[in-house]
Amino acid sequence: MPKSKKKSETKAPVATPCSKCPLRKLEAFRKFTDEELDFVSNFKSGELVLGAGTTIFSEGTNSPHLYTVLTGWAFKYKTLEDGRRQVLNFAMPGDFIGLQASIFDVITHSVEALTDVVLCVFPREKLWTLYKKHTGLAFDVTWLGAHEESILGEYLMTVGQRRAGERIAFVLLHLYRRAQQLGLARGNSFSLPMTQEHLADTIGFSLVHTNKTLKQLRKMGAFKWTGTALEIVDEGKLEALVGPVVEPRMPRPFI
Amino acid sequence: MPKSKKKSETKAPVATPCSKCPLRKLEAFRKFTDEELDFVSNFKSGELVLGAGTTIFSEGTNSPHLYTVLTGWAFKYKTLEDGRRQVLNFAMPGDFIGLQASIFDVITHSVEALTDVVLCVFPREKLWTLYKKHTGLAFDVTWLGAHEESILGEYLMTVGQRRAGERIAFVLLHLYRRAQQLGLARGNSFSLPMTQEHLADTIGFSLVHTNKTLKQLRKMGAFKWTGTALEIVDEGKLEALVGPVVEPRMPRPFI
DNA sequence: CGTTACCTTGAATCTCCTCAATACACGTGG
DNA sequence: CCACGTGTATTGAGGAGATTCAAGGTAACG
Structure with missing residues (x-):
């Protein structure tokens, strides 16, 4: 197997075969x-x-x-x-x-x-x-x-139409659902490896305002975000902020 | 035989053949x-x-x-x-x-x-x-x-990060470019069949604020929007507001 | 000629931004 | 071991920007 790649690739002597992915x-x-x-x-x-x-x-x-x-x-x-x-x-x-x-x-x-x-x-x-x-x-x-x-x-839609609390609820809920599908959640917690600045740049608000809105949502008991772990305390509250979302009906493929 | 086709699909008597599209x-x-x-x-x-x-x-x-x-x-x-x-x-x-x-x-x-x-x-x-x-x-x-x-x-990116004038400039310029590619522009004018409310819902602002921002841009001589026609008066001004945009290098396909 | 859709403008209010300062955790070098 | 820098989180204050409410104007249309 020829190896001609650059960047900071480390040699993976045992690349995962797709059959065992x-x-x-x-x-x-x-x-x-x-x-x-x-x-x-x-x-x-x-x-x-x-x-x-x-x-x-x-x-x-x-x-x-x-x-x-x-x-x-x-x-x-x-x-x-x-x-x-x-x-x-x-x-x-x-x-x-x-x-x-x-x-x-x-x-x-x-x-x-x-x-x-x-x-x-x-x-x-x-x-x-x-x-x-x-x-x-x-x-x-x-x-x-x-x-x-x-x-x-x-x-x-989120960035154009939803208000601050709704935007954060949408993003956190979306990431939670994805983590669940991938088996990355334990109970209602998962590892959320981003800073508030990433979130701010996602929802289109300043870091300061994102921080203050997060505080509000934390206070109303929607979630806890400590360190790198996000715990969804009251999923219903977040869902209520976001409203219904249409999802594909066909299973996700994977290459 | 009436030629009036409405809402439902019709067997078009003279559908454009793709070879003559x-x-x-x-x-x-x-x-x-x-x-x-x-x-x-x-x-x-x-x-x-x-x-x-x-x-x-x-x-x-x-x-x-x-x-x-x-x-x-x-x-x-x-x-x-x-x-x-x-x-x-x-x-x-x-x-x-x-x-x-x-x-x-x-x-x-x-x-x-x-x-x-x-x-x-x-x-x-x-x-x-x-x-x-x-x-x-x-x-x-x-x-x-x-x-x-x-x-x-x-x-x-536009809705999340650009300010009001930049958002409008981006959308109008984008539509202008598309109209040009399709041969729908005459000189620097093209037919823009939308209301300010459509534009407002595109850029994520209220109708009132969109209207006031449009007025500013009109005043600085960037464009004229009368009736259904949009005339790009100073393309450079709009481009300056928007900044560079990356476009695909491969030709657009068409089915 | 009245209705409707769209555009325009002013005023009051609220959301969000910027600036600024503090606090905490962490890693590094002295 | 502590001092220091860096990255991140937090909070307050003042002001710019956006929203809502309200009113009036114009053009198109039946």
Whole structure:
């Protein structure tokens, strides 16, 4: 197996084979056929291990690789010239990173590792073969892209229309649900590896105002956020702030 | 035999054949192979003509059809229970409508015709054949989905981080560029068939504040917006307000 | 000619922002 | 071991920016 990757890749002598991928067991993902599993195992060219804070993609650049998150969290964001930053979404295990770069020849947002992460690496040039020979997987790629779009739509609605408390409730609830699906929650707690500044840049408020709104929500007993752990104390209260959300009816694919 | 087609799908007596689609001539779109053109002509099952104000899709529902816009404008939006509305994007000729419904079995936003529109109708069940037999077109579908995602990202950044004048400048400039690509602009003017309320719901401000900000921009000579026509008087001023924007490097596909 | 939809403007109020200062945890070097 | 810097969280105060309420104007239309 040739090894010709750069950046701060550590040698992973024992890359997880796709057949034994821990994500595969989760209910949230669809089952692969043997053929698909075979192809994907072959598609995967290695693993990339990066430390928290590392920039994975930079807006306006390109990359010969496509990634999925195996473990850890990352976040996608855009910045304006004067430094204002908008967080678009958080990437958790099973999520694609850099699909745009493969399709547009340029990526329109940056991506940074929020925790230490392990990424599965897929060479961009084989994406065509995937489309050519594995229609089901091609559909999956489209599914994932469309899903990203629908999440961005939810965030856009949130930032454009909801008030401070509702925005925070939406984001925390959304991340909680995702953590649950991935088996990352213990009871009603999960590890939330972000700062209040990340949250502020997600919901479009200043850090100070985010902090004060968090205080209000804490006081009304909605959640506890101590250190890196978030405990959802009163899920109903958060749901009431957010309102109903439409979710896809088809199972999540996974490459 | 009356030619009046309303709300319901009609067997259009003279549907535009894809080979003679006026959009095909535009530089902004990639060229099809004869084979692809053949398939798409066959994929298209008819045309749907709808009046301005008609709801094309309703959030949370489903549809056996997939549409592209042939002529006219539509807009995608989401609403909260109390009526607050967020416009996500505007659909212009060449844009998909309802791809999500085909992929998720449910659509996560509503779509309404902004002007009278003509839509090309594609039966959802043939999408699989497209993926199976026309890899290039399958890639195109993914391209369009990913492009929607990147536009939503720009809007999210706009609503989350830019101030009032910048938000308006961004949206107007974005629509102007799109109109230019589609050959809908005459000089630096184009038909902008929306109200200030649509704009307000796009940028996340109240109607009143949107109106007052528009006045400022008009006063500084950036544009004129009279009736349904928008004239970009000083493009540089708008660009300065918005800053640089990353665009895809691959040509836009078209189904 | 009255209704309706849209645009415009002023005034009062509230949300959110910026500035500024403090507090705490952590890691580093002296 | 402590002193110090750094990153993060917290809180208060004053002001800019956005909202709501209210009223009036204009153009289109049946």
